[in-house]
Amino acid sequence: MSDIADRVKxxxxxxxxxxxxxxxxxxxxxxxxxxxxxxxxxLVMAFEEEFGIEIPDDAAETIQTFGDAVKFxxxxx
Amino acid sequence: xxDLTGKAALVTGAxxxxxxxxxRALHGAGATVGLSGTREGPLADLAAELGERAxxxxxxxxxxxxxxxxxxxxxxxxxxxxxLVNNAGITRDGLMLRMSDEDWxxxxxxxxxxxxxxxxxxxxxxxxxxxxxxxxxxSVVGAEGNPGQANYAAAKAGVTALSKSLAKEVASRGVTxxxxxxxxxxxxxxxxxxxxxxxxxxSEVPAGRMGLPAEVGASVLYxxxxxxxxxxxxxxxxxxxxxxx
Numbered sequence: 001m002s003d004i005a006d007r008v009k010x011x012x013x014x015x016x017x018x019x020x021x022x023x024x025x026x027x028x029x030x031x032x033x034x035x036x037x038x039x040x041x042x043l044v045m046a047f048e049e050e051f052g053i054e055i056p057d058d059a060a061e062t063i064q065t066f067g068d069a070v071k072f073x074x075x076x077x
Numbered sequence: 078x079x080d081l082t083g084k085a086a087l088v089t090g091a092x093x094x095x096x097x098x099x100x101r102a103l104h105g106a107g108a109t110v111g112l113s114g115t116r117e118g119p120l121a122d123l124a125a126e127l128g129e130r131a132x133x134x135x136x137x138x139x140x141x142x143x144x145x146x147x148x149x150x151x152x153x154x155x156x157x158x159x160x161l162v163n164n165a166g167i168t169r170d171g172l173m174l175r176m177s178d179e180d181w182x183x184x185x186x187x188x189x190x191x192x193x194x195x196x197x198x199x200x201x202x203x204x205x206x207x208x209x210x211x212x213x214x215x216s217v218v219g220a221e222g223n224p225g226q227a228n229y230a231a232a233k234a235g236v237t238a239l240s241k242s243l244a245k246e247v248a249s250r251g252v253t254x255x256x257x258x259x260x261x262x263x264x265x266x267x268x269x270x271x272x273x274x275x276x277x278x279x280s281e282v283p284a285g286r287m288g289l290p291a292e293v294g295a296s297v298l299y300x301x302x303x304x305x306x307x308x309x310x311x312x313x314x315x316x317x318x319x320x321x322x
Contacts, residue, residue: 038246042204 004051004077005070011046012066015039025067033066043069051077079302082107085155086301087148089138089195090165092119094264095214095290099162102294103301104130108160111151138165138191139183148198157206160301161199163192163213163236166229173227181228188232193239196254200247209252210301213240214293217260217316233258237312244310253309255300260316263287284317 009023016033029035029043044060047053047069053076055063063069086103090096092114100123104110109130112120117135124131132154136147151158166188169180196211203209218226219233237256244254261267261278267287270278279285296313299305314320 036249038204038249042201045201 002070002074004074007050008047008066008069008073011050012043012069015043015046023066025065027066028064029066030064047073053077079106079298079304081160081298081301084159084301085109085111085151085157086160086162087111087113087134087151087155087158087199088162088164089113089136090214091123092116093164094266095259095262095293096162096164097123098290098294099164099214099297100131100294101127102291102298103160103162106298106302108301109155111155111158113147113151114165138187138195141191141194144191144194145198147195148202152202157202158199159203159206159208160210161196161212162297162301163195163211165191166214166232168226168229170225170229172225176227184228185232185235188229189235189239192236196239196243200243200252203252204247204250207251209247209250210305211240211243211252211254212297212300213237213254213256214297215256215258215312217258217314217320220258220312220314220322221320240312241310248309251306253300253306255305255308255310256312257293257296257300258312258314258316259288259293260314260319261287262290262293262315264290282317282319284319286317288315288317 012023013020016035018033029040044055048055051073063072086108088096088100091100091112100110100112104127111132111134112123113134113136114120115137120133124133134150136143138144169184213236215233215236218230222230240254240256293315296315
């Protein structure tokens with residue numbers, strides 16, 4: 001697994017308090033990992049901080065799964 | 078009764094009469110306090126009076142960059158901002174027919190927009206720690222209206238609505254958002270009124286006297302306390318009965 005994926009996973013595990021093996025490529029933050037709308041905003045802000053990038057609101061809306069997040073950040077970083 | 082040991086509170090407008098009493102109340106309950114305001118002299122005097130656990134953090138809320146930086150400075154000084162008291166405010170009174178755009182904007186900028194910016198900046202730390210208290214000092218004027226204060230009343234009503242909306246957004250994170258709305262409080266400002274003016278004001282106050290800054294401080298202390306965890310989106314009116322919801 002790439003370095004970016006590891007760092008994203010660490011943030012997701014810490015923030016949502018889920019088991020690491022639940023955070024799979026297609027795991028949806030809301031449907032599978034129990035996030036609410038505030039969690040998704042906090043996750044996006046944590047990603048921005050960790051990777052020093054800016055994730056605009058319209059892009060943030062497309063980040064639904066762990067895989068989406070890793071892909072977006074890999075493209076942006 | 079209320080224990081804030083280990084909590085850090087940032088109070089804006091702490092150089093004023095009400096702000097200083099809010100800081101004293103929180104500090105007296107064990108909190109570390111950050112004293113913000115534009116006048117460094119009174120802030121330093123208050124910090125000296127309080128002794129330990131008091132930090133002077135001068136800031137001009139009319140300057141957006143200073144507002145953005147304040148929470149970071151407060152966190153550096155105190156380790157966190159667990160309690161934010163938005164107390165600072167200005168007035169530019171005048172009948173609306175003659176109110177300039179500048180007087181409108183100045184009051185909205187400091188009383189409403191700076192409250193928005195400061196609160197937004199303080200939120201992340203509170204949400205992460207799953208505990209926070211945001212308390213804004215509004216005014217009876219924001220509920221009742223007052224001739225000559227269209228700008229001030231609009232800003233205070235705006236802060237009330239902001240607080241209610243934010244209260245709903247962050248309630249699940251252990252962060253409460255409330256307002257304290259003072260009526261006529263005895264301060265340096267009201268000392269300047271003559272007897273006739275005071276008499277006219279007091280005729281509208283069932284309690285028959287002006288409030289004390291310490292009575293506002295005690296209300297803020299309650300809302301900041303762990304005991305007030307289930308109170309959010311509320312306004313505590315401290316006005317001797319002159320206006321009731």
